[in-house]
Amino acid sequence: QQQVRQSPQSLTVWEGETAILNCSYEDSTFDYFPWYHQFPGESPALLIAIRPVSNKKEDGRFTIFFNKREKKFSLHIADSQPGDSATYFCAASANTNTGKLTFGDGTVLTVKP
Amino acid sequence: EAGVTQSPRYAVLQEGQAVSFWCDPISGHDTLYWYQQPRDQGPQLLVYFRDEAVIDNSQLPSDRFSAVRPKGTNSTLKIQSAKQGDTATYLCASSLTFNQDTQYFGPGTRLLVL
Numbered sequence: 001q002q003q004v005r006q007s008p009q010s011l012t013v014w015e016g017e018t019a020i021l022n023c024s025y026e027d028s029t030f031d032y033f034p035w036y037h038q039f040p041g042e043s044p045a046l047l048i049a050i051r052p053v054s055n056k057k058e059d060g061r062f063t064i065f066f067n068k069r070e071k072k073f074s075l076h077i078a079d080s081q082p083g084d085s086a087t088y089f090c091a092a093s094a095n096t097n098t099g100k101l102t103f104g105d106g107t108v109l110t111v112k113p
Numbered sequence: 114e115a116g117v118t119q120s121p122r123y124a125v126l127q128e129g130q131a132v133s134f135w136c137d138p139i140s141g142h143d144t145l146y147w148y149q150q151p152r153d154q155g156p157q158l159l160v161y162f163r164d165e166a167v168i169d170n171s172q173l174p175s176d177r178f179s180a181v182r183p184k185g186t187n188s189t190l191k192i193q194s195a196k197q198g199d200t201a202t203y204l205c206a207s208s209l210t211f212n213q214d215t216q217y218f219g220p221g222t223r224l225l226v227l
Binding site: 004032034042043044045046049089091093099100101102103104105106 | 144146153154155156157158161168169204208211214215216217218219220221
């Protein structure tokens with residue numbers, strides 16, 4: 001049973017549009033939800049993260065929206081740029097499993113100029 | 114500050130051969146993670162250490178895989194008898210402390226088992 005699921009598998013948007021990437025999880029003990037991005041040939045790097053004390057976290061053009069009741073969270077990338085083209089992974093961990101991240105399988109984002 | 118370093122960057126093996134991967138975490142980071150990332154999938158945790166102690170190795174195929182971090186700094190992941198299904202990128206990551214959320218990933222080792 002996959003504990004963290006992402007959708008869509010791939011997403012194409014035009015430059016300037018908002019890209020929306022979705023994630024859902026099973027384990028109600030998860031309390032930390034990061035998004036990582038990975039450019040071709042590179043390793044994953046932390047982009048933004050949220051703890052469910054809040055239902056929204058913003059960092060520049062990147063915003064996480066969190067819905068604890070539905071066990072869903074999403075990443076919104078406003079004013080998408082071609083340089084945002086990458087694979088985006090959501091992940092989750094529980095305080096009782098400190099440091100143990102469970103990743104989704106990724107969304108490949110392509111931003112067309 | 115130097116990032117997480119790994120070597121080798123690439124490895125090509127025949128089935129049955131052994132291989133070792135080496136990781137040097139960010140200086141001062143006490144927690145080290147090894148992930149396996151198959152093509153077109155997310156990283157999957159194999160094992161992680163706090164200092165020299167294994168915290169969780171439940172996802173490590175113990176019959177062929179082993180990992181050590183003897184002095185609580187560098188770490189080695191070894192595959193004793195590689196199988197084609199082991200083809201993946203092996204990522205090492207580190208975090209400042211056991212309770213620190215942010216994990217910093219190294220460049221990975223791409224393994225191809227023929």
